Amino acid sequence: MADAAANPPSSSNPPGVAPAAPSAAMPSAASPPAPAAPPPPPPPEPWVVAVAALGAEPQPATQDGLAVFRVERDAWPAVARALRDDAALSFEMLLDVAGIDFPKRRPRFEVVYHLWSLRHNRVARVKVGVPEEDPTCPSVVDLWGTADWHERECFDLLGVKFTGHPDLRRILMPDDYPWHPLRKDFPVEGIDNSISYVRAGGVLMTRELDVDRPAGQDRTPVDLSHGDPAGFTDKAETEGEPPKAGGNGHP
Amino acid sequence: MSGASDTTTRRPELSERTLSVQDLPDNDLHSERMELSMGPQHPATHGVLQCKLVLDGEKVISLDPVVGYLHRGKEKHAEAMTYQQFFTLTDRLDYLQPLANEVGWALAVEKLAKIEVPARAQAIRTIICEFMRLSAHLVWAGIGGVDTGAVSMFMYAFRDREALFDLLDDLTGLRTNQEYLRIGGVGADLSPELVEKMKRWVADFPKHVDEFELLLTGNKIFYDRMRGVGTITAQQAIDLGVTGPCLRACGVGVDLRRARPYLIYSQLEFDVPVGTRGDAYDRYLVRIEEMRQSARILKQLLDALPAGDWIAKDWKNVLPPKGRVYTSMEEMIHQFKTVTEWCPPKGEVYVATEAANGELGYYLVSAGRSHPYRVKIRAPSFVNLQALRPMTVGGYFSDVVAVIASLHFIMGECDR
Numbered sequence: 001m002a003d004a005a006a007n008p009p010s011s012s013n014p015p016g017v018a019p020a021a022p023s024a025a026m027p028s029a030a031s032p033p034a035p036a037a038p039p040p041p042p043p044p045e046p047w048v049v050a051v052a053a054l055g056a057e058p059q060p061a062t063q064d065g066l067a068v069f070r071v072e073r074d075a076w077p078a079v080a081r082a083l084r085d086d087a088a089l090s091f092e093m094l095l096d097v098a099g100i101d102f103p104k105r106r107p108r109f110e111v112v113y114h115l116w117s118l119r120h121n122r123v124a125r126v127k128v129g130v131p132e133e134d135p136t137c138p139s140v141v142d143l144w145g146t147a148d149w150h151e152r153e154c155f156d157l158l159g160v161k162f163t164g165h166p167d168l169r170r171i172l173m174p175d176d177y178p179w180h181p182l183r184k185d186f187p188v189e190g191i192d193n194s195i196s197y198v199r200a201g202g203v204l205m206t207r208e209l210d211v212d213r214p215a216g217q218d219r220t221p222v223d224l225s226h227g228d229p230a231g232f233t234d235k236a237e238t239e240g241e242p243p244k245a246g247g248n249g250h251p
Numbered sequence: 252m253s254g255a256s257d258t259t260t261r262r263p264e265l266s267e268r269t270l271s272v273q274d275l276p277d278n279d280l281h282s283e284r285m286e287l288s289m290g291p292q293h294p295a296t297h298g299v300l301q302c303k304l305v306l307d308g309e310k311v312i313s314l315d316p317v318v319g320y321l322h323r324g325k326e327k328h329a330e331a332m333t334y335q336q337f338f339t340l341t342d343r344l345d346y347l348q349p350l351a352n353e354v355g356w357a358l359a360v361e362k363l364a365k366i367e368v369p370a371r372a373q374a375i376r377t378i379i380c381e382f383m384r385l386s387a388h389l390v391w392a393g394i395g396g397v398d399t400g401a402v403s404m405f406m407y408a409f410r411d412r413e414a415l416f417d418l419l420d421d422l423t424g425l426r427t428n429q430e431y432l433r434i435g436g437v438g439a440d441l442s443p444e445l446v447e448k449m450k451r452w453v454a455d456f457p458k459h460v461d462e463f464e465l466l467l468t469g470n471k472i473f474y475d476r477m478r479g480v481g482t483i484t485a486q487q488a489i490d491l492g493v494t495g496p497c498l499r500a501c502g503v504g505v506d507l508r509r510a511r512p513y514l515i516y517s518q519l520e521f522d523v524p525v526g527t528r529g530d531a532y533d534r535y536l537v538r539i540e541e542m543r544q545s546a547r548i549l550k551q552l553l554d555a556l557p558a559g560d561w562i563a564k565d566w567k568n569v570l571p572p573k574g575r576v577y578t579s580m581e582e583m584i585h586q587f588k589t590v591t592e593w594c595p596p597k598g599e600v601y602v603a604t605e606a607a608n609g610e611l612g613y614y615l616v617s618a619g620r621s622h623p624y625r626v627k628i629r630a631p632s633f634v635n636l637q638a639l640r641p642m643t644v645g646g647y648f649s650d651v652v653a654v655i656a657s658l659h660f661i662m663g664e665c666d667r
Contacts, residue, residue, distance in 0.1 A: 063363050064600040092489050095603075098614050098627035114601055114614065114629070118489065118503070121510055125601065146492030149637050157326075172319040172666060181327055188331040190324075 047122070050088055054079045056126065068125045076128050077138045083115060083124070084143050091115035091124060094140070097150035099158035101184045107131035109160055113140075130160050139164040157182035284312070287648075291320045295398050295652040298662030300636075306648055314643045314651070316636055321666040329626035334360050334595065335434055335570065337623070342428040344611075344630065345664040347390050348383035350419075351606050352664075353432035358513060359602040359613040360434050364595035366568050369560040370515075372436035377514045378449070378552050379422075379431070380604070381545045385456070386415055387607035388542050391659045392463055395535070398656035399476045404466050411459050414452055421445050435569030436562025446553055453549045460542050468539070477532035481642035481654035484529060491641070492634045495609025496541060497658060500526035500533040507605035521548050531657035538659075568593065594621050608632050608659060628667055632660035 044058065048067055052058050056069035056079055071079050083091045095114040102108060107129035115124045130137050139162035141147045151162040152171040159180035162168055170177060179186055290301040299320035305312040325340045332340070341356045342349035354376050361368060368376075389412040396404025416426045422445060423429035423438070431438045467473045483493075485501040498505060504525040508516040524540035526533030563569050566585040575582040597619040603612035609631030618624040635658060642654045 062600060063365065063596075063598045064602060066601060093492055095492065095610065096601075096612055096614060096627065096629040098625070100616060100625045112614065112627075114612070118505055123511070123601070144492065145487075145490040146634055146637060149633065153633075170319075172322040174319075181324060186327075188327060 047088055047120070050086070051079075051083065051124070054082050059127070066123050066125050068127070070127045070129070073128055073130060073137060076126075077140065077143075079126075080113075080140050080143050083126075089117065090119045091117045091122075093118060094144035094146050094150070095123070097147060097154055099154040099160055099182065101158060101182065103184050109135060109158060111137050111154060111160060135159055136161045136163050138162070139168075141165055156180070159183065289651070291317070295655060297394065297655060297660065300655075300660075300662055300665075302639075302651065304648070304651070309647050309649070311643050311646055311648055311651060314640050316639050318633070318636065318662070319666055321662045323667065325667045326626050326628060329623050331622060333590070333593070333621055334623065335590070335593075337626070338430050338432055339428075342430060343663055344628065344667065345387065345606060345608065345632065345661045346427065347387040347661060348607050349428050350379045350423075350431060351383035351387075351604065352611065353430070354380055354514075355602065355604045355606070355611050355613050357432045357434060358604065359600050359615045360595065362600045362602055363598055363615060363617055364434075364568055366435050366563055366565060368436055368563055370557040371440075371559040372561045372563070373515050374552055374556055375437050375441050375561060376432070377516065377519075378441070378549060379419075379437075380514065381549050381552070382415060382419065384545050384607045385542060386412060387661075388538050388545075389415070391538060391607075391656075392467075392542075395656035395659070396467060396473075398652050399473055401467060401470065401473055404463065407459070407462055407466065411456065418445070418449055418452060421448070433562055433570055435565060436560070438562075440561045441556070446556060449549070450553050453546050453553065456546045457543055460539060460546075464539060467535070474532065476650075476653050477535055477657065478530060479528075480531045480646060480650045481534075481657060482528060482530040483638055483641055487641055488529065488638065491638050493609070493638050495605070495607070495631055495635070496537045497534055497609065497635055497638065499524065500537045501529035502527055507603055507610055511603065513602070513604055519548050519551055531653055534657040534659075592621060594619055603629065606631055608661070608664070609635055611664075630664045630667060632662070632665040633667075636660050636665055 044052075048058060051067070051069055055075045056071045059068035059070055062068060083089050093116040095116050096112075098112045098114075100110045100112060102110060109130040109132065111128045111130055113126040113128070115126065116122070117124075128137055137160050139147065139151055141151065141162075141164070148165070148167070149171060151165050152168060154160050155162060155165075155168055156170040156173050157180055169175065173181065179191065181190070285306045287304045287306055288301060289304055290296040291299040293300075296302065301317040301320070303315040303317060305314075323343075325344070328340060329337050338353050338356060341352040344352045357376075360366075389408045393405040393408030393412075396402065396408070419429065420426050422441060423431040425431075483491075483501060485498075485503050488498050488501045489503065493501075494505075494507075502525055504523050506523040507513070508521075509523060521544045522540075524537045524544065526537050562572070566582065566589070568589070570589050571582040571585050576586045577583075595617050597617055599614070599616045601612055601614045603610045605611075610629065611631055612629030614625075614627040614629065615623055616625040639654065639658060642658065643651050646654070
């Protein structure tokens with residue numbers, strides 16, 4: 001990191017702004033409102049082309065002008081290594097890992113990485129899709145040490161399991177917490193699991209906590225059948241009645 | 252120390268027992284391995300952090316920070332709140348600098364909805380950002396002094412912080428958790444009288460920083476507690492995603508106010524202090540110098556405060572001032588529609604600001620509804636806390652407190 005230390009990026013060197021690259025597979029949800037007469041997109045910057053050559057598919061620019069890429073899950077470790085080690089890219093710092101749940105989309109989950117190149121002063125956003133049937137994603141802890149807690153948080157709140165993570169356990173919720181609360185089918189009001197009972201054979205029994213149990217199981221199921229064609233669901237907007245907040249509302 | 256000292260059942264091996272002190276490679280007295288739980292209710296862990304320590308005598312063999320005791324599910328709550336409502340929760344992230352958290356959120360929403368903010372509102376926001384940096388750094392200086400034995404430092408730092416709170420009280424009506432930001436501007440104007448009061452405070456403040464330095468910088472006890480303690484290299488810091496003063500103390504001169512400027516920082520003159528060794532003492536020096544630079548920035552801002560509006564007059568997107576809501580039909584309708592059904596366009600933004608502890612980022616995904624689809628808060632305290640392990644392992648147990656004091660994290664922000 002001698003370069004970054006010796007030459008701190010100055011304000012005369014603005015962050016790399018990625019132009020919109022035309023793409024056939026653009027999700028309608030991410031596209032900004034179309035202007036009346038769209039100007040022809042400028043040619044992509046060389047580094048964007050270099051990242052695309054690694055197997056990352058450039059996505060249309062969003063309101064913040066960051067370069068956005070979509071990477072196949074299997075290709076992600078190799079792409080990540082190149083993003084960090086290639087001198088022309090040199091994304092030394094992983095800023096953030098965010099998991100998003102799109103219940104109507106396939107794949108259902110999206111893991112979003114924000115990378116920062118201190119040397120070139122650029123920020124890039126990389127998205128990796130994770131299907132619901134096999135909610136695993138390759139870990140990048142060996143590339144960026146900071147991914148350790150970020151991935152634990154993503155596992156804790158979304159239930160995405162990071163393969164190769166040395167110590168994947170919950171971080172914000174209690175260790176024995178059974179659900180992944182940032183999933184869209186988890187009610188905002190929460191589920192009271194302070195008294196966990198199930199009625200079995202006429203007897204109240206303590207329910208054993210199972211990390212992989214989907215939210216709402218053996219409780220009032222949450223309806224996800226609504227939603228718009230774009231794949232977004234917004235419970236608070238579209239549902240007539242909010243989902244029951246667990247409580248002791250067991251049969 | 253709270254927590255029981257769970258000594259392990261392991262007995263020392265015969266070979267260990269027969270070794271004499273001189274035979275040991277580091278000439279150190281080894282003893283039975285001890286597991287110690289420090290926190291979550293511990294005065295030196297700055298909130299509810301639990302450190303699971305394994306000690307060999309006074310040496311730290313391993314440290315496992317346990318976080319989450321203050322998790323309130325802010326990101327989940329955001330999905331059920333309107334954009335304006337979420338300001339209330341951002342206040343309670345880093346509660347030492349509530350307004351700086353609000354500024355980050357306002358910038359993210361405005362970038363998403365492409366709302367232009369008037370120059371005066373931008374300047375007022377920059378002013379409160381710097382006041383918030385001072386507020387956070389003053390607590391850090393006071394508490395850090397207490398943690399390292401300089402109890403009188405607390406009185407000096409909190410004297411200034413009380414005066415600072417009086418200014419914020421005049422500006423926003425509240426001492427902390429102000430909820431003063433609005434989408435498109437701020438909630439009230441900065442009066443000329445208050446500007447004069449702020450100028451007097453800012454003019455006095457560098458002298459007070461000199462007092463802090465008289466108390467601590469050359470203090471032999473403080474120096475010995477901090478120098479060479481909790482050292483990490485620049486490479487380690489970047490790998491761990493450390494940002495803010497802790498990264499700059501390692502010699503990496505990266506400050507978002509320079510690197511990815513926001514508000515009106517690109518028009519301001521200030522220096523970015525950089526350390527050389529990356530130890531606790533350098534982190535102390537960097538933060539002390541940042542206080543002086545903040546005062547310098549504030550002086551420039553208060554001397555040349557632009558005239559004009561303090562909130563964008565874009566009533567389709569912005570809450571109209573209350574006075575006009577009560578007197579004008581048009582504004583009343585706009586207020587009603589903004590509160591009930593304002594929706595930004597679909598899209599996503601990542602907006603980061605340089606908070607007192609590092610890069611505070613908001614990743615905001617909008618589905619075009621009145622509530623955010625997903626909000627991810629990149630909390631600098633959460634990320635920086637990972638550096639606690641490499642900073643403390645191999646050092647002495649008593650240094651853990653000094654390292655925590657110099658690293659400075661806020662658990663409200665860490666746990667969200």
